[in-house]
Amino acid sequence: MSNIRSAFAGGKAFIPFITCGDPTLDATMEIVRAAAENGADLIELGIPFSDPTAEGPVIQGANIRALRGGVTTDKIFDMVRRLREDVTVPMVFMTYANVVFSYGAERFISACADIGIDGLILPDLPYEEKDEFQPVCTKYGVDLISLIAPTSAARVGMISRDAEGFIYIVSSLGVTGTRNEISTDLSSIVSEIRKNTDIPCAIGFGISKPEQAADMAKLADGVIVGSAIIKLIEEHGENAAAPVGEYIKRMKSAL
Amino acid sequence: MTNSKGRFGIHGGQYIPETLMNAIIELEEAYEHYKNDPEFNSELTELLNNYAGRPSRLYYAEKMTKDLGGAKIYLKREDLNHTGSHKINNVLGQALLAKKMGKTRLIAETGAGQHGVATATAAALMNMECVVFMGKEDTERQALNVYRMRLLGSEVVPVTTGTATLKDAVSEAMREWTKRISDTHYCLGSVMGPHPFPTIVRDFQAVISREIKQQLAELEGRLPDAVLACVGGGSNAIGSFYHFIDDSTVRLIGCEAAGRGIDTFETAATVNTGRVGIFHGMKSYFCQDEYGQIAPVYSISAGLDYPGVGPEHANLHDTGRAEYVPVTDDEAVDAFEYLSRTEGIIPAIESAHAVAHAIKLAPRMGKDQIMVVTISGRGDKDCAQIARYRGENIYE
Numbered sequence: 001m002s003n004i005r006s007a008f009a010g011g012k013a014f015i016p017f018i019t020c021g022d023p024t025l026d027a028t029m030e031i032v033r034a035a036a037e038n039g040a041d042l043i044e045l046g047i048p049f050s051d052p053t054a055e056g057p058v059i060q061g062a063n064i065r066a067l068r069g070g071v072t073t074d075k076i077f078d079m080v081r082r083l084r085e086d087v088t089v090p091m092v093f094m095t096y097a098n099v100v101f102s103y104g105a106e107r108f109i110s111a112c113a114d115i116g117i118d119g120l121i122l123p124d125l126p127y128e129e130k131d132e133f134q135p136v137c138t139k140y141g142v143d144l145i146s147l148i149a150p151t152s153a154a155r156v157g158m159i160s161r162d163a164e165g166f167i168y169i170v171s172s173l174g175v176t177g178t179r180n181e182i183s184t185d186l187s188s189i190v191s192e193i194r195k196n197t198d199i200p201c202a203i204g205f206g207i208s209k210p211e212q213a214a215d216m217a218k219l220a221d222g223v224i225v226g227s228a229i230i231k232l233i234e235e236h237g238e239n240a241a242a243p244v245g246e247y248i249k250r251m252k253s254a255l
Numbered sequence: 256m257t258n259s260k261g262r263f264g265i266h267g268g269q270y271i272p273e274t275l276m277n278a279i280i281e282l283e284e285a286y287e288h289y290k291n292d293p294e295f296n297s298e299l300t301e302l303l304n305n306y307a308g309r310p311s312r313l314y315y316a317e318k319m320t321k322d323l324g325g326a327k328i329y330l331k332r333e334d335l336n337h338t339g340s341h342k343i344n345n346v347l348g349q350a351l352l353a354k355k356m357g358k359t360r361l362i363a364e365t366g367a368g369q370h371g372v373a374t375a376t377a378a379a380l381m382n383m384e385c386v387v388f389m390g391k392e393d394t395e396r397q398a399l400n401v402y403r404m405r406l407l408g409s410e411v412v413p414v415t416t417g418t419a420t421l422k423d424a425v426s427e428a429m430r431e432w433t434k435r436i437s438d439t440h441y442c443l444g445s446v447m448g449p450h451p452f453p454t455i456v457r458d459f460q461a462v463i464s465r466e467i468k469q470q471l472a473e474l475e476g477r478l479p480d481a482v483l484a485c486v487g488g489g490s491n492a493i494g495s496f497y498h499f500i501d502d503s504t505v506r507l508i509g510c511e512a513a514g515r516g517i518d519t520f521e522t523a524a525t526v527n528t529g530r531v532g533i534f535h536g537m538k539s540y541f542c543q544d545e546y547g548q549i550a551p552v553y554s555i556s557a558g559l560d561y562p563g564v565g566p567e568h569a570n571l572h573d574t575g576r577a578e579y580v581p582v583t584d585d586e587a588v589d590a591f592e593y594l595s596r597t598e599g600i601i602p603a604i605e606s607a608h609a610v611a612h613a614i615k616l617a618p619r620m621g622k623d624q625i626m627v628v629t630i631s632g633r634g635d636k637d638c639a640q641i642a643r644y645r646g647e648n649i650y651e
Contacts, residue, residue, distance in 0.1 A: 050548040051417060051534065053426045054272050054433070060416060073546050097270050097533040102547025124270045124533070128258040132533075149274035151436060159273075170274060174434035 003090040003118040004042065004143055004165040008200035012255040013041035013222030014213070015202055016229050016248055017094065019062035020045050021071030025079045027238050034245030036089045039252035042166075042202075044121065044224065047076055047095035054123040056177030058227040061234065073103055077111050084116040092119035092145065092165070100133060109136045119143035119165045127159050148193065149173075150184040160196040167193060169220060171205040177227045179206030186219050210254035217255040225251060261450020264573050266566035269449040271536045274433045282440075283451040285356045290458065295355065302347045303462065306380070307337045309344075311463075313470035313627070319597050319617075326480065326620035328613060331467055331629040333491060334602065340632030341463060341491040342373035346442060348459035350377035353440035360384040360439045364428040366393055366421035366487065367558035367605060368400025369632050370444030375409035377442075385409040388427045390420040393557045396640055418551045421487075421561045425535055445488025446565035449536030453565050460494025467627055468498050475625060481506040481616065484629040485608040486579065487523070487559035489568045491631035496577060506578065508616070509568060510608040512554035513581035523552035525564040526572050526579035534562075539569040555584040555644065558605040558632075586611040588644055591634060603632035604641065 007013050016035050020028050028045075035043055048066040052059065080091065093112065100108045100122065112120065120142055125132060130144065137144040143165030148156055150173055160167060169189060171182045190201055203216045204224030216223045232247060233240040260283075261267045269279060289295040303309040312332040320328045333341035353361060361378050363385070365371030371387040378385030387404050391413040394401050404411050417423040425448075432441045446453045446460070464482070471479055482499055484492035486509035499505040511524040522528055525540050532541040534549060542550035542562040554560040564579075571577035587604060590611035595601045602610055606629070613628045620626065634641075642649045 051422065051426050053429050053535070056430075057416075067548065098541070098543070098547040098549070100547075101533045101538075102530075102543060102545075123272050124536070126269060126271060126273050126276050128260065128269050128276070131258065147273045149272070149276075151274050151277045153277055155273075155276065170272075173274060173436065175430045 002143060002165060004092070005200065007042040007090045008166065008221045010041070012217040013200070013202060014039060014248065014252040014255060015042045015044055015222055015224040016040050017044040017046060017224060017226035019048055019059065019066050019230060020076045020079065021048060021066035021069050022062040022230070022233055023065055023237050024069060025071060025075060027240060029079060029083055030241035031233065031244050032083055032087060034241040035248050036087050038245040038249040040089060040248055041222065043089055043091045044094045045080070045091055047073060047093055047099050049096040049099055052096060054175055056175040056227060058230050059176050062230045073099060077115055080115045080117060090118045091116070092121055093117055094121040097122050097124050097132065105133050105136045109133065109140050109142050112142045113140035117142065119145050121145045121168060123147060127155065148189060156189060156192045157196050160193045163197055163199055166200040166202050166222070168224065169201055169203045171203050171207065176205055178208040182206055182212070190219055210251055213251050214254045223255065261454060263567045263570035266537065266539045266569040267450055267453060268538050269536060270533050270538065271449045272433060275436070278432070278436045279449055279451070281356070285352060286451055286455050289352055289355055295351065299348055299351055302351065303344065307343045307347060308335060309462065310466045311335050313467060313474065316598050319594070322597060323614060323617040325617040325622065326624040326626040327622070328617055329471065329625065329627045330600065331463060331495065331627055333463065334600070334606070334630045334633035338369070338373045338376050339635070340369040340373065340603065341460060341494060342370040342444060343376070344462055344494065345444065345456050345459040345490060346370070346373040346377045349440065349442045349455065350381050350383065353442065354381055354383070356440065358438055358440040361442045362386045362388070362428050362431050362439055363442045363444060364421065364424035365389050365444065366424065366560055367556065367603070368393070368397040368404070368636065369558060369603070371411070372400050372403050372407070374442050375404040375407035378409060379407045386412060386431070388412050388414050388424040388431065390418070390424050391415045392419040393421065397557055397636060399636055421557065422549065445490040446493045446567060447488040447535060447537060447563060453537065453567055456490050457493045457497060457567060460490050461497040463491065463494035463629060464496060464498035467495065471625070471627070478502055478505055479627045480504070480620065480624040481508060481626045483508045483510060483609045483613050483626065485510045485559060485605045485631060486564060486568060487512065487561045487605065488563070489565040491629055493565060493567055495629040500576060507571065507576065508612065509577055509579045510582045510612045511579055512556050512559035512608055513583045514553040514555070516583055517581045521553035523554040523560050523562065524581040525562060526568070527581045529562070537566045539566045540564050555587065556604045556608065558603070559608065580612055582608040582611045588641055590614055591637070591641055600630065601634035602630050603634050604637040606631045607634070
């Protein structure tokens with residue numbers, strides 16, 4: 001069983017998203033540790049990108065703050081290496097294709113394997129362009145996570161048959177950010193996925209409240225929360241670890 | 256890349272969120288159908304001729320030719336099109352296609368405002384809703400075009416993220432499209448973005464080189480020796496080059512915006528200073544730092560102020576078929592004034608980049624040689640800004 005699959009082995013998984021270096025890498029390390037201690041089953045670490053086209057204003061803001069603080073891919077690799085001395089929860093990177101491509105696919109993905117990153121989420125890499133990184137990911141045993149959207153329709157079968165790690169189900173149209181209501185027919189998307197694969201499915205985009213998380217967890221194997229956590233970090237800055245930890249505990253217990 | 260579509264050498268592809276994939280596939284299928292549909296083509300030709308004013312003139316710039324003392328210079332007058340630039344060629348094609356697809360709403364990005372104005376115009380003509388995203392900084396340096404778009408019934412959304420220029424307007428238009436797909440077509444303004452946009456926009460702009468070839472055959476009975484056009488994303492340039500790509504004797508020269516110079520950070524000369532990357536749906540050349548963060552580019556020209564270039568240009572550079580030369584702000588402003596005084600034609604500051612290189616190149620060519628320079632748009636929109644550049648404060 002891959003590390004990512006094991007994240008879903010103990011019941012519904014809670015997956016927080018944290019932008020590395022927002023506001024500093026030291027703060028990120030504390031937040032990651034607090035997340036792991038308070039029930040996060042898998043942690044999505046964002047490597048900031050200058051032009052994050054799939055993000056709403058909240059996560060865009062985190063990207064800008066982190067880059068202004070001088071964060072780089074190499075500094076993030078060093079941070080993960082240090083975190084891995086005591087943090088065992090599975091971790092994946094979320095970033096944009098150019099961050100990986102520009103670093104060099106082989107160099108980036110081999111580094112992921114080396115420092116203990118289990119998977120890679122690239123929102124601007126659809127199924128048709130997977131070959132850009134898939135062979136290198138396979139070579140180093142880093143799962144390349146597939147995304148399925150409300151508009152995927154007939155593409156669901158094709159994407160889920162080749163998926164690895166877990167499937168990231170995008171709950172709604174649009175970019176990341178909290179939403180009051182999620183109206184997509186997610187249960188039919190999940191059942192379509194289930195016809196093709198038994199790998200875990202996690203729902204993300206727009207989830208912020210425990211009740212929403214509970215609803216989503218009924219449909220899938222896990223929930224992903226980003227913007228709501230980033231808002232807490234924006235508010236509490238260097239002291240965000242405690243409030244983020246409390247929030248994760250509350251969300252996890254709702255699942 | 257077994258599944259990847261829309262490649263020009265290593266460049267191109269479809270690097271976009273899954274949410275947009277079906278919309279892109281639908282667009283490609285519709286385009287493949289309508290591009291060979293006689294009714295679609297006759298409707299488009301009718302619009303281009305009777306609404307946009309095509310064919311545009313190929314004008315012999317006699318005074319400029321004599322003044323420079325070298326190659327015979329022809330100007331392809333895209334500035335004479337309705338709405339004042341080549342952008343209308345692509346927009347009429349895409350708006351008609353969108354209409355056939357049952358879309359009722361157009362969204363677009365714009366830099367200088369020319370593509371936004373063209374899209375707003377087509378939307379007014381075809382009874383479609385229209386929202387244009389424009390960098391806040393550009394809404395300030397191109398205030399007149401913002402007014403024109405609103406006058407035409409469009410909403411203009413000032414974009415404040417990132418550098419608040421063209422790249423951020425593209426990002427915001429892409430974000431908007433992922434929010435609302437079913438009734439909305441993203442009318443992309445250049446030969447960039449994910450497949451099929453680079454091909455669709457090129458095909459709609461190829462009318463420029465088709466006409467140049469035919470007009471020059473009538474006027475001179477031969478091919479030109481060089482074709483020059485400015486390059487931001489590269490739509491007027493690919494339009495000017497396309498029907499000459501197989502004619503190996505024709506030099507194809509793209510003029511990039513070097514801003515304050517390619518040895519400075521204040522430049523937008525992508526081919527000259529960038530490296531291969533993946534951004535805005537395509538693999539191509541981009542101005543970026545060592546970690547792949549997109550660079551905040553600079554040019555006096557809002558229309559060329561973009562950190563990437565269309566994938567077909569990237570490939571024409573790789574294969575050596577086209578040359579890409581940098582032109583600085585100073586050179587472009589000098590050329591803006593030169594063409595105004597010499598020929599009585601005020602070019603867009605974007606087009607002035609091509610004129611600037613023509614001024615350098617023509618004297619080095621023989622008098623028996625022919626050069627065509629595409630004047631992609633007219634310069635009325637730039638007058639206030641150029642006046643300020645020269646230290647004169649005028650109000651629009």
